[in-house]
Amino acid sequence: MSHTRWKLARDRAAAAGLAESDEAAADRAEIRLAMAFAKAVYDRRKELSLSQAQVAERSGLTQAKISRIEGADAVPTLSLLRRLAAALDASLTIGLGEDHEEVAFVAHSAA
Numbered sequence: 001m002s003h004t005r006w007k008l009a010r011d012r013a014a015a016a017g018l019a020e021s022d023e024a025a026a027d028r029a030e031i032r033l034a035m036a037f038a039k040a041v042y043d044r045r046k047e048l049s050l051s052q053a054q055v056a057e058r059s060g061l062t063q064a065k066i067s068r069i070e071g072a073d074a075v076p077t078l079s080l081l082r083r084l085a086a087a088l089d090a091s092l093t094i095g096l097g098e099d100h101e102e103v104a105f106v107a108h109s110a111a
Contacts (some may be wrong), residue, residue, distance in 0.1 A: 045088065
């Protein structure tokens with residue numbers, strides 16, 4: 001079944017009053033957060049005109065790990081978040097809401 005058909009099936013179920021399970025809703029929120037984080041890392045890296053290898057070198061990680069992070073395939077630890085923020089010369093802000101996730105790197109101001 002294609003993604004489009006799956007989405008339509010989900011929308012039809014919601015319209016019919018069928019509720020999504022708590023587990024499915026939690027999984028969906030986790031995926032949204034991983035994707036928001038991946039996009040934030042990618043956007044900041046591009047803003048700095050850095051390659052994945054350069055970010056890896058700056059953070060003490062491997063290029064493959066940076067690739068997995070940007071592909072939303074890795075769950076970062078707190079220490080990894082700190083290392084990435086330092087490597088991207090920014091502070092990391094994460095906002096978690098009931099139905100949205102916000103992840104942003106805020107560039108350190110030039111002193």
